[in-house]
Amino acid sequence: MKYYLRLGFVLLVITVVASGILAYINSLTEPIIKENQRKAKEEARMEVLPEAVSFDSISYLNEEVIYAGKNNEGKLAGYTFVASLYGYSSDVKTMVGVTPDFKVNKIKIIEQTETPGLGANCTKPEFQSLFEGRNETVMLVDKDGGEIVSITGATITTRTIANSIRTGLKFLKEIEVQSEPEEIHREEVTE
Amino acid sequence: MSVIKEFTKGIVKENPVFVMALGLCPVLAVSSSVENAIGMGAAATFVLVFSNIFISLIKGFIPRKIRIPSYIVVIASFVTIVDMVMEAYVPALHKNLGLFIPLIVVNCIILGRAEAFAGKNNLIRSIFDGFGMGLGFTLALIVIASIREILGAGQFLGYNVLPATFKPMLVAILAPGAFLVMGLLMGLMNLKKK
Numbered sequence: 016m017k018y019y020l021r022l023g024f025v026l027l028v029i030t031v032v033a034s035g036i037l038a039y040i041n042s043l044t045e046p047i048i049k050e051n052q053r054k055a056k057e058e059a060r061m062e063v064l065p066e067a068v069s070f071d072s073i074s075y076l077n078e079e080v081i082y083a084g085k086n087n088e089g090k091l092a093g094y095t096f097v098a099s100l101y102g103y104s105s106d107v108k109t110m111v112g113v114t115p116d117f118k119v120n121k122i123k124i125i126e127q128t129e130t131p132g133l134g135a136n137c138t139k140p141e142f143q144s145l146f147e148g149r150n151e152t153v154m155l156v157d158k159d160g161g162e163i164v165s166i167t168g169a170t171i172t173t174r175t176i177a178n179s180i181r182t183g184l185k186f187l188k189e190i191e192v193q194s195e196p197e198e199i200h201r202e203e204v205t206e
Numbered sequence: 207m208s209v210i211k212e213f214t215k216g217i218v219k220e221n222p223v224f225v226m227a228l229g230l231c232p233v234l235a236v237s238s239s240v241e242n243a244i245g246m247g248a249a250a251t252f253v254l255v256f257s258n259i260f261i262s263l264i265k266g267f268i269p270r271k272i273r274i275p276s277y278i279v280v281i282a283s284f285v286t287i288v289d290m291v292m293e294a295y296v297p298a299l300h301k302n303l304g305l306f307i308p309l310i311v312v313n314c315i316i317l318g319r320a321e322a323f324a325g326k327n328n329l330i331r332s333i334f335d336g337f338g339m340g341l342g343f344t345l346a347l348i349v350i351a352s353i354r355e356i357l358g359a360g361q362f363l364g365y366n367v368l369p370a371t372f373k374p375m376l377v378a379i380l381a382p383g384a385f386l387v388m389g390l391l392m393g394l395m396n397l398k399k400k
Contacts, residue, residue: 026276037283043294051293128304130235
């Protein structure tokens with residue numbers, strides 16, 4: 016009996032030490048990771064809407080700010096938002112640059128942990144360029160009757176990205192056409 | 207057995223993938239391209255060496271009856287620390303390798319070596335064992351991935367190597383292709399042994 020209590024105690028010590036070390040390292044690295052992610056997002060925003068020199072927040076989508084970008088003449092250059100939806104094994108987040116007439120300018124996948132070799136191929140530039148110039152009505156993958164060619168073996172990931180962008184475009188169009196002053200919070204995405 | 211032998215045995219004679227058939231889940235998942243194979247191999251080798259070091263250092267303190275749960279706690283904590291530190295200080299590397307880190311936690315080669323080797327041997331031998339096994343795992347991944355990438359996409363490391371008239375065998379880069387290629391390679395290795 017005493018022996019087994021001792022075993023349990025040793026295991027307790029090991030797990031306590033391990034969680035202590037993990038908590039300490041997490042407290043050290045978390046602010047740096049957050050800062051890195053913020054910077055990465057900022058860079059992604061510049062990349063998907065290169066004409067814009069300043070960004071004003073106009074609303075929220077997927078807990079991220081929707082920005083309206085202005086060019087150096089102070090005119091509307093477009094919008095950026097973060098499209099997000101659960102794919103095959105992770106949330107796939109995409110930074111989307113939108114032209115003033117609500118077409119996709121450029122997209123960049125900023126967060127995903129889909130299967131390496133299949134869904135993870137969505138980060139390749141050749142794939143991301145498939146979305147350029149599309150408005151919400153042609154934002155459909157081939158399996159759903161659209162023109163976007165799915166990644167081999169990763170239709171779910173492709174569809175997730177297309178659907179999340181389509182939802183975002185619709186939402187953006189709604190708020191911009193109506194131009195309501197107060198913040199509108201997003202409704203749950205339904206398939 | 208000399209330390210050099212501890213190093214070389216993991217490459218062919220006790221190759222973790224082809225001979226011991228360990229860690230097959232990540233092998234199947236990431237062997238669709240050579241680039242992924244190298245990334246996974248590098249990350250796994252790194253973790254393998256350090257988990258072997260840890261286990262071999264603390265093996266004296268852990269009662270035998272609870273060694274497996276203790277090893278799991280140590281390995282999982284270590285992998286998580288690597289993940290957090292890498293994401294904070296080398297985000298560029300983390301972007302490429304970060305995907306494989308959750309897969310390493312479920313890689314039974316690491317626990318297998320902790321139990322079969324590092325828990326019974328001294329520090330130096332454990333380090334060499336970890337290196338050898340990691341290298342063997344990486345090489346196995348690269349061999350499988352080369353065959354799959356060339357047949358399935360006509361590419362090697364992302365560059366086209368086959369003429370445009372070659373029609374890629376799609377099955378090779380899908381999951382069944384991994385089983386087929388691995389099974390054939392295992393059979394080939396067994397054939398040679400006889």
